[in-house]
Amino acid sequence: MNRLIPRSSAAQPAPPGVMVIFGASGDLAKRKLLPALYNLMTDGLLSDHFRIIAVDRRDRGAEAYREYIDTAAREYIKNGLSAELWQELLQRIHYLSGDFQNADTYTRMSSLLDDIAANHHTGGNCLFYLATPPDTFGEIATQLHAAGLAMEQGDQWRHLVVEKPFGRDLATAKALNKTLQAAFDEDQIYRIDHYLGKETVQNILTYRFANSTVEPIWNHRYIDHMQITVAESIGVESRGGYYDKAGALRDMVPNHLLALLSTVTMEPANSLDGNAVRDEQAKILRAIQPIPPEQVLTQVVRGQYGEGTLANGGTAAAYRDEERVDPNSATETFVAMKVMIDSWRWAGVPFYLRTGKRMPGRYTEIVVQFKEAPNMMFRDALLRGEQVPPNTLVLRIQPNEGIGMSFNAKVPSPIPQISPVEMDFNYSDYFGGGPTTGYETLLYECMNGDPTLFKRADVIESSWELVEPILDVWSALPPRNFPNYTAGSWGPREAEDLIARDGRAWRPCNVCNSGK
Ligand code: BG6
Numbered sequence: 001m002n003r004l005i006p007r008s009s010a011a012q013p014a015p016p017g018v019m020v021i022f023g024a025s026g027d028l029a030k031r032k033l034l035p036a037l038y039n040l041m042t043d044g045l046l047s048d049h050f051r052i053i054a055v056d057r058r059d060r061g062a063e064a065y066r067e068y069i070d071t072a073a074r075e076y077i078k079n080g081l082s083a084e085l086w087q088e089l090l091q092r093i094h095y096l097s098g099d100f101q102n103a104d105t106y107t108r109m110s111s112l113l114d115d116i117a118a119n120h121h122t123g124g125n126c127l128f129y130l131a132t133p134p135d136t137f138g139e140i141a142t143q144l145h146a147a148g149l150a151m152e153q154g155d156q157w158r159h160l161v162v163e164k165p166f167g168r169d170l171a172t173a174k175a176l177n178k179t180l181q182a183a184f185d186e187d188q189i190y191r192i193d194h195y196l197g198k199e200t201v202q203n204i205l206t207y208r209f210a211n212s213t214v215e216p217i218w219n220h221r222y223i224d225h226m227q228i229t230v231a232e233s234i235g236v237e238s239r240g241g242y243y244d245k246a247g248a249l250r251d252m253v254p255n256h257l258l259a260l261l262s263t264v265t266m267e268p269a270n271s272l273d274g275n276a277v278r279d280e281q282a283k284i285l286r287a288i289q290p291i292p293p294e295q296v297l298t299q300v301v302r303g304q305y306g307e308g309t310l311a312n313g314g315t316a317a318a319y320r321d322e323e324r325v326d327p328n329s330a331t332e333t334f335v336a337m338k339v340m341i342d343s344w345r346w347a348g349v350p351f352y353l354r355t356g357k358r359m360p361g362r363y364t365e366i367v368v369q370f371k372e373a374p375n376m377m378f379r380d381a382l383l384r385g386e387q388v389p390p391n392t393l394v395l396r397i398q399p400n401e402g403i404g405m406s407f408n409a410k411v412p413s414p415i416p417q418i419s420p421v422e423m424d425f426n427y428s429d430y431f432g433g434g435p436t437t438g439y440e441t442l443l444y445e446c447m448n449g450d451p452t453l454f455k456r457a458d459v460i461e462s463s464w465e466l467v468e469p470i471l472d473v474w475s476a477l478p479p480r481n482f483p484n485y486t487a488g489s490w491g492p493r494e495a496e497d498l499i500a501r502d503g504r505a506w507r508p509c510n511v512c513n514s515g516k
Pocket of ligand 1: 164232251364
């Protein structure tokens with residue numbers, strides 16, 4: 001049966017405008033931004049009056065830049081490339097060489113923007129994308145403001161896009177917000193968490209709130225606990241310099257894991273309006289119980305990988321032997337934690353979160369485990385040693401995006417026998433596998449001025465508030481047993497103990513070779 005449901009053709013191209021990419025020769029531009037713009041173009045979602053300014057510290061000239069990005073970005077464009085469309089996109093690139101610290105760069109940018117507006121009818125609209133290291137965000141925003149480039153005149157819009165990390169703790173996040181807000185209004189600032197660009201994350205809200213059967217059981221009366229796992233098989237690759245100063249907690253928790261947690265636990269918003277949804281996300285984040293310092297070491301587990309064998313049989317070096325990592329590093333590459341939410345809906349329901357590098361597979365999923373049924377009808381089966389496991393719902397974010405539900409069924413047999421079975425929805429069966437980088441929707445929404453999928457300053461700050469006591473305790477009490485898990489394993493034993501203490505276990509991974 002062909003179940004493919006055509007994608008909506010109702011979407012209109014984004015309004016005219018210029019995307020100014022700071023850091024145009026960097027990794028993000030080639031891996032994500034240019035491929036995402038290309039995908040938007042093939043879907044007819046870019047305006048005919050859309051242009052790009054590539055801002056680059058080196059001075060290679062427009063033609064050489066086009067040649068560079070042509071080669072560099074090609075491999076990240078999946079599902080076939082139309083040479084004609086790709087060339088068309090490349091021809092829309094203007095090049096601006098300059099140092100982001102130099103005021104002259106912004107003066108030249110301003111006149112280039114005027115020229116482009118006059119010649120290409122971009123309406124003066126502008127999206128400034130900071131694909132640069134985080135310590136440059138404040139300075140670039142301030143310079144844009146000083147050059148008058150943040151100012152919106154008439155109907156035109158000027159949006160600033162920043163990528164994580166938004167600070168490295170609560171104080172630096174607040175300071176960064178203050179600097180950005182001094183240069184741009186809050187509603188001009190688009191803070192990207194690329195997890196919110198994933199279709200399956202967005203689908204959580206649709207699943208929860210567009211189905212009348214889900215919400216009535218989505219609370220402490222029916223749900224025993226939830227687990228959120230973001231496992232990665234890769235190590236730190238070439239990012240040792242950044243990662244060794246960040247660690248798994250900063251790198252993943254205040255942003256991606258809390259984005260997943262808030263999406264799966266928030267109250268329904270009154271509308272899909274950006275602030276309505278983000279108000280609910282902010283509310284639920286504020287309701288997470290802060291972890292008291294004396295409980296940090298029991299409620300939060302940290303780990304660092306040593307050398308080990310991977311699922312594909314290869315060997316992996318220890319974290320401390322990775323490039324640009326301190327050989328005595330105390331940085332964690334794994335974190336698991338238990339959090340509780342102080343709300344009527346979630347009273348008494350634990351949420352177990354874990355994320356790590358060099359795990360047996362790459363997968364992200366949210367497991368919703370329901371409470372057991374009273375089961376008195378099946379007392380005999382239980383006495384015979386049969387299991388009547390509680391129902392489980394799994395929201396699979398990646399790979400094999402979809403939703404699976406396990407429930408108990410009768411095995412055909414004269415004696416009553418019970419077995420868990422599964423119902424499975426695969427996103428690709430219904431909607432195909434679109435060529436997506438995860439940035440298409442984010443860029444499109446930013447051009448359209450819809451902030452729903454972007455993080456507001458208060459959401460960022462509440463997330464750091466939760467993480468801050470952990471950072472404080474960990475820095476006061478450095479780990480004594482690192483490395484404490486082997487590459488290719490499920491993290492330190494303490495992570496199993498964390499959930500086992502409550503009589504529960506992590507759900508085994510279905511897509512990993514090592515079974516668990
Ligand atoms: C990034 C982190 O934000 O997310 C990386 O900095 C991590 O360390 C990545 O690998 C994971 O994203 P995804 O989309 O591959 O799950």
